[in-house]
Amino acid sequence: MEENGAYIILSDVHLGSEECNNKEFCDLLKWIYGLENQPKIIKCKDKEVTIKIPYKIILLGDIFELWAPKDLDRDNIIKDLIRPFSILSDINCDKIYVVGNHDDSLGELERKVDFATLNNGTRFNSYNRHYPKKDIKSGVASGLKIGNRSYFFLHGHQFDKRQAIFIYFSKLLGELWDPIDWFQELFNITFTKKHWKTNFVIFLCLLFGGKYFLWDVFLKSSFWRSGAWAMFTGFFALSSIPGIVAHVQASIYNSTKPIHKTAEEVIKNGHYQESKDTIDAEVVVFGHTHFASSYELRSDARKTLFLNSGCWVGTDTEMNGKMRYVNFFIYLNESGAYILKWQGSGKIYCIEAFTW
Numbered sequence: 001m002e003e004n005g006a007y008i009i010l011s012d013v014h015l016g017s018e019e020c021n022n023k024e025f026c027d028l029l030k031w032i033y034g035l036e037n038q039p040k041i042i043k044c045k046d047k048e049v050t051i052k053i054p055y056k057i058i059l060l061g062d063i064f065e066l067w068a069p070k071d072l073d074r075d076n077i078i079k080d081l082i083r084p085f086s087i088l089s090d091i092n093c094d095k096i097y098v099v100g101n102h103d104d105s106l107g108e109l110e111r112k113v114d115f116a117t118l119n120n121g122t123r124f125n126s127y128n129r130h131y132p133k134k135d136i137k138s139g140v141a142s143g144l145k146i147g148n149r150s151y152f153f154l155h156g157h158q159f160d161k162r163q164a165i166f167i168y169f170s171k172l173l174g175e176l177w178d179p180i181d182w183f184q185e186l187f188n189i190t191f192t193k194k195h196w197k198t199n200f201v202i203f204l205c206l207l208f209g210g211k212y213f214l215w216d217v218f219l220k221s222s223f224w225r226s227g228a229w230a231m232f233t234g235f236f237a238l239s240s241i242p243g244i245v246a247h248v249q250a251s252i253y254n255s256t257k258p259i260h261k262t263a264e265e266v267i268k269n270g271h272y273q274e275s276k277d278t279i280d281a282e283v284v285v286f287g288h289t290h291f292a293s294s295y296e297l298r299s300d301a302r303k304t305l306f307l308n309s310g311c312w313v314g315t316d317t318e319m320n321g322k323m324r325y326v327n328f329f330i331y332l333n334e335s336g337a338y339i340l341k342w343q344g345s346g347k348i349y350c351i352e353a354f355t356w
């Protein structure tokens with residue numbers, strides 16, 4: 001597959017989360033929109049690079065925060081997405097959405113939003129695992145040829161030991177298995193969301209009240225009356241327990257976040273196994289760890305360049321002696337790949353450049 005032209009890769013915006021840099025993200029999208037009439041020349045080391053309106057924008061996963069939105073309320077995702085997605089749809093290029101782990105349940109949309117055409121004639125496609133897709137016959141995931149390099153795009157949770165168990169069970173089941181998402185869905189019923197704490201108290205009262213104080217009454221009462229008790233108890237259990245589980249999951253997840261790893265740490269210490277790798281590409285672009293960086297893996301057989309597209313959450317902070325910067329994107333064209341930081345008002349800082 002060969003598709004020349006420039007590409008912009010964005011990942012880990014986490015729309016709907018507490019720390020999402022939505023304003024900055026919208027500013028970048030407006031700037032990309034403007035590139036159509038006015039390409040921008042930036043300096044990368046001592047080279048000049050012309051940033052043009054891309055041929056495609058690749059949204060590389062975790063664009064939406066479905067696992068732990070603000071107040072665990074998924075309505076916050078809808079509030080957050082309206083602006084960026086309306087700007088995005090106006091940008092005159094095709095858009096590709098590759099799902100990540102925090103928006104994994106959108107993978108079910110794969111065939112449903114494929115080739116949705118927007119009013120300016122641009123297309124929006126979604127991909128469940130990676131882009132491009134695997135060849136069904138050979139099982140090999142061939143890269144996309146841009147210029148004289150081949151590229152492969154995936155969110156990157158596939159390199160994560162913790163996520164591997166979800167993926168393993170999902171494969172066994174033949175469908176998506178994601179307990180975090182499951183409890184999020186149960187919790188995001190308006191009645192549960194609003195009243196889960198009170199519901200839990202009512203549930204406990206019904207459960208123990210029924211058992212200790214009303215036991216006699218129920219034993220003597222009709223089948224229908226104890227049936228009604230069971231039904232109410234069940235109803236309040238279902239309208240409260242998902243709230244507890246969702247909150248516990250969110251706090252466990254937040255305290256053990258597998259993020260902030262550089263591309264080098266992911267490939268060297270993570271779940272990446274070269275022997276099992278079926279990706280046939282020279283450059284692998286991924287996100288997930290929120291750390292814009294690069295790493296070149298050299299073996300006798302080949303050389304693979306891994307690029308991490310960073311994130312749009314939180315602020316620039318020092319982590320384990322290294323600076324982790326936010327608000328990143330990757331720009332690719334026929335002659336190179338660039339890791340770029342958005343500094344506001346059209347100011348772009350080039351962190352790393354790979355030219356060929």
Ligand SMILES: [Mn+2]
Nearest residue numbers: 062100101288
């Ligand atoms: Mn992720």
